[in-house]
Amino acid sequence: MTCWGPGWSNNLGSDLPLGMIIPGPCVKTQCSMCGTYPNSDTLCHGSGTICRSCQVELPIALPLSPSESPPSQNLQPSSRPGRPLNRLSLAFVIVGSVGVLVGACTVIYCLWAGVCGRFGKKMNDSAQVQQEVAEASNVDPSAQHPRSVTFKGQSSGSLNCDIVGSCPSKRIDKTEVFSLSELVAATSSFSPENKIGSGSFGEVYFGKLTDGRLVAIKRGKTNMRRKKVQEKESAFGSELAVLSRLNHKHLVGLVGFCQDEDERLLVYDYMSNGSLHDHLHNTEAIGATSKILSSWKSRIKVALDAARGIEYLHNYAVPPIIHRDIKSSNILLDSNWTARVSDFGLSLIGPETDQEYVSSKAVGTLGYIDPEYYVMNVLTTKSDVYGLGVVLLELLTGKRSVFRIEDELAPIGLVEYVGPRVLAGELTTLLDRRAEPPTTNEARAVELVAHTAVRCVNLERKERPNMAEVIADLERAYSLCEESHSIFTNPTFSFLRNE
Known part of the structure; x- marks a missing residue:
């Protein structure tokens, strides 16, 4: 062994001699076919011999050709041909397997927690909003059965939520839920005299609510083909989702909505001077x-x-x-x-x-x-x-x-x-x-x-x-x-x- 650093010189006299190191334990039994280690009698001071190890360890597990196989490989008992895994390779296999298992468990847990969390939050929000609506209208919340509608139009996809629970609670408080009978009475049973406009998905009627407010009521068409029904639902959901969260003096204000069987109605502030x-x-x-x-x-x-x-x-x-x-x-x-x-x-x-x-x-x-x-x-x-x-x-x-x-x-x-x-x-x-x-x-x-x-x-x-x-x-x-x-x-x- 050669030492260097402060206080050490590079002369030959700086080499430190080391004694011989015993490569294994001294045993008194006869060694196997791998033989004894050379000079084992001297190392054991005549009290035994040192057996030669039959296993050769490699620092990195690399595939070897038959001509490159270590001599000791043929001496290792095995149930199948080929070189056995050394301890370093076995460690890599164990660590990799544990990592894959932990990663898979983490992904499964995150998916399960995310789905359940969103579902639970949706159920809680929906129940809270239904309770608020029921208290405002003195209706038993258990009697409410809001239907699910998909609001199209988000850049990342679509917004799925209940109609009653589609908007934040702060905006829901300002968006009224009307019964179909209220709007029928307000428009004189949707009489032609009250019709003030029409569009691809329905007609607009002038209405007067029981408290005297003047409103415009957009009624989606009924008895439509399936494709048109889907378009009507999408338009109804989109407009409700947008207007329930907006408030600006240059946007038409949404008063409320009605959803009854296949009826879809939106109630707006009345614009007396037309379009x-x-x-x-x-x-x-x-x-x-x-x-x-x-x-x-x-x-x-x-x-x-x-x-x-x-x-x-x-x-x-x-x-x-x-x-x-x-x-x-x-x-x-x-x-x-x-x-x-x-x-x-x-x-x-x-x-x-x-x-x-x-x-x-x-x-x-x-x-x-x-x-x-x-x-x-x-x-x-x-x-x-x-x-x-x-x-x-x-x-x-x-x-x-x-x-x-x-x-x-x-x-x-x-x-x-x-x-x-x-x-x-x-x-x-x-x-x-x-x-x-x-x-x-x-x-x-x-x-x-x-x-x-x-x-x-x-x-x-x-x-x-x-x-x-x-x-x-x-x-x-x-x-x-x-x-x-x-x-x-x-x-x-x-x-x-x-x-």
């Missing part, structure tokens, strides 16, 4: 005079209100919500002419603002649906921006999203008709003649809204503004209109009034 679509395209339903039609300031105010409601869905709802069906018929006006976004039956509780959502099927309304979403099934918040852009063009021109030009057989989309003309500087020939000729500042405001609308309906979503940018432009346009009260003439814009 923007009726004001622009259905004057028979609204009447000869409309505050929205006569004033550019009022039109821009409606657009600004709707944009603020959509921005709330995109940027302030947690998680964000994509409406997917922004159009003029889904923008309603309350008694104060405040615009509110409605109809969340196609909405998705989706990804963050800058993320994409790949849907299995593009849905929306012809003339308003985002072309990139329609073709590629890739949905983002910019799809709602596109729909709002079409609504802005409707407000400016008074034309429908898809319309016919005189002497033309095929209809044309509003975007394809207006976009190129706005960029060519022909805005004055496109404006709705039912509005008063714009003053100087109003003309600047209208031009700003037109260019914002054209940006919103860009075919490529990356070229469209987000809702915050749209609101900034509309706020500037509205401020220009407010500053124009003292201006009565405008030499730049002159219009021929329709007689």
Whole structure:
């Protein structure tokens, strides 16, 4: 043995001699066929011999060819051919087996605990909500049998929960549960005289509750084909899941709901001034005079209100919500002419603002649906921006999203008709003649809204503004209109009034 370090020199005299070490115990019995260890008599001082070990240990268990097999292998008794495992290999096998067993047990326990935990929590939450509803209506909670509905639309899949227990308890306290008889009485048995609108999944009726509140009641269609029934259930669940957790002055408020057999009804705040679509395209339903039609300031105010409601869905709802069906018929006006976004039956509780959502099927309304979403099934918040852009063009021109030009057989989309003309500087020939000729500042405001609308309906979503940018432009346009009260003439814009 050679030692080195401080105080040691490298001379040959530094080598320390070691005595011989006995390689095994001294025994007096005769050794087996492996023989005795050389010089064992001297090592045992004549009191016995040291037997040679028949097992050769290797530091790493490697497969050996027959020619490389150690000589002692053939001397090891075994019930099968081949080299036996050494102690190091056996240790690896034991440790690996224990690790696999522990890992499998951990995974099984986590799965069992997760499923049972969610199931227990769901049962507890459902029982608590049923108890609250029962106490409010003096009904025995054991008599409640809420049916399960799947709420579609989350970016990670779907939200499964009971209808009564679908929303957080803080919001459930504000969402009433109505009986079918209450809503039948409120609408005079859903009489045609009370019908104020319709959609793909049902009709909307005006109603008056027993406490005097005026409401709008959306009733899902009955006796539908199985596919339509599933779509109705999905729309009902989606709208209930979204509106029960939102509260904003530019979104239609949900009062409550009713679920009875195959009946699905949603109860909303009543919007006494109807929809923007009726004001622009259905004057028979609204009447000869409309505050929205006569004033550019009022039109821009409606657009600004709707944009603020959509921005709330995109940027302030947690998680964000994509409406997917922004159009003029889904923008309603309350008694104060405040615009509110409605109809969340196609909405998705989706990804963050800058993320994409790949849907299995593009849905929306012809003339308003985002072309990139329609073709590629890739949905983002910019799809709602596109729909709002079409609504802005409707407000400016008074034309429908898809319309016919005189002497033309095929209809044309509003975007394809207006976009190129706005960029060519022909805005004055496109404006709705039912509005008063714009003053100087109003003309600047209208031009700003037109260019914002054209940006919103860009075919490529990356070229469209987000809702915050749209609101900034509309706020500037509205401020220009407010500053124009003292201006009565405008030499730049002159219009021929329709007689």
